[in-house]
Amino acid sequence: MIIDTHCHLYVDAFDSDRTEVVERAKEAGVGAIILPGIDKENHPALMRTVKEFPHFCYPAIGLHPTSVTTDYKEELTFIEQQLKENDFLSIGEIGIDGYWSKEYMSQQQDAFVQQLEWAAQYDLPVIIHSRNAFNELFDILYHIRHLSLKGVFHAFSGSYDQYKQLQKCGAFKIGIGGVVTYKNAGLAQTVTKIDPSSLIVETDAPWLTPAPHRGKRNESSYITHIIQKISELLNIPYQQVEIFTRQNACSLFKIPYICPA
Numbered sequence: 372m373i374i375d376t377h378c379h380l381y382v383d384a385f386d387s388d389r390t391e392v393v394e395r396a397k398e399a400g401v402g403a404i405i406l407p408g409i410d411k412e413n414h415p416a417l418m419r420t421v422k423e424f425p426h427f428c429y430p431a432i433g434l435h436p437t438s439v440t441t442d443y444k445e446e447l448t449f450i451e452q453q454l455k456e457n458d459f460l461s462i463g464e465i466g467i468d469g470y471w472s473k474e475y476m477s478q479q480q481d482a483f484v485q486q487l488e489w490a491a492q493y494d495l496p497v498i499i500h501s502r503n504a505f506n507e508l509f510d511i512l513y514h515i516r517h518l519s520l521k522g523v524f525h526a527f528s529g530s531y532d533q534y535k536q537l538q539k540c541g542a543f544k545i546g547i548g549g550v551v552t553y554k555n556a557g558l559a560q561t562v563t564k565i566d567p568s569s570l571i572v573e574t575d576a577p578w579l580t581p582a583p584h585r586g587k588r589n590e591s592s593y594i595t596h597i598i599q600k601i602s603e604l605l606n607i608p609y610q611q612v613e614i615f616t617r618q619n620a621c622s623l624f625k626i627p628y629i630c631p632a
């Protein structure tokens with residue numbers, strides 16, 4: 372059984388065939404999908420998808436760094452309220468993105484710190500989005516390492532040295548997705564060096580489609596290509612990768628029926 376630890380199944384790219392996408396995921400061996408939040412606007416669709424596929428889709432809540440703008444305080448108030456009223460598996464996706472725009476950098480950092488504090492308060496793992504902002508992220512995480520947070524660096528694209536640095540901040544896993552299947556991606560080399568106990572798998576569907584489907588919409592069933600690639604890189608059987616990535620995911624996310632209680 373596979374856990375897709377990061378999939379945006381609720382976005383409109385899946386509006387016409389969401390049920391079929393879920394059926395294909397189940398046939399491929401996926402037993403659960405974690406849905407990371409983006410912002411207030413996306414939240415209702417996310418919760419609808421969780422309701423539509425019970426015991427299969429699990430909700431996270433968070434303000435995505437690229438959704439941080441002038442009204443981010445309002446967004447954070449919404450999350451604070453939701454955390455009081457509903458159960459979430461995780462806080463995410465949160466983080467810092469210096470790629471699309473640097474305009475709201477200080478607000479992004481502020482929102483990130485606030486949400487990390489809630490993760491500590493509610494004892495929830497975090498799903499971290501990091502793009503062109505490793506040093507800023509590292510500074511924050513190192514500063515609050517006493518909170519003993521756990522979580523995942525989703526769509527990790529950093530170096531082995533950055534991975535080693537992160538381990539000083541807490542129990543952070545590395546989310547491996549479609550990028551590992553791309554030719555010339557340095558990530559494949561990094562994966563061979565990372566401690567296998569740090570690896571979990573994700574699709575980030577509908578984005579970051581793995582080879583051989585690159586160019587098409589991504590979906591959870593394609594996660595088998597990611598596991599296959601890791602199995603080739605580490606030279607161990609597919610089944611074994613499926614087992615240890617699931618166990619690693621369970622050490623973060625307490626998924627009923629799949630993860631040991």
Ligand SMILES: [Zn+2]
Binds near residue numbers: 377575
């Ligand atoms: Zn995402």
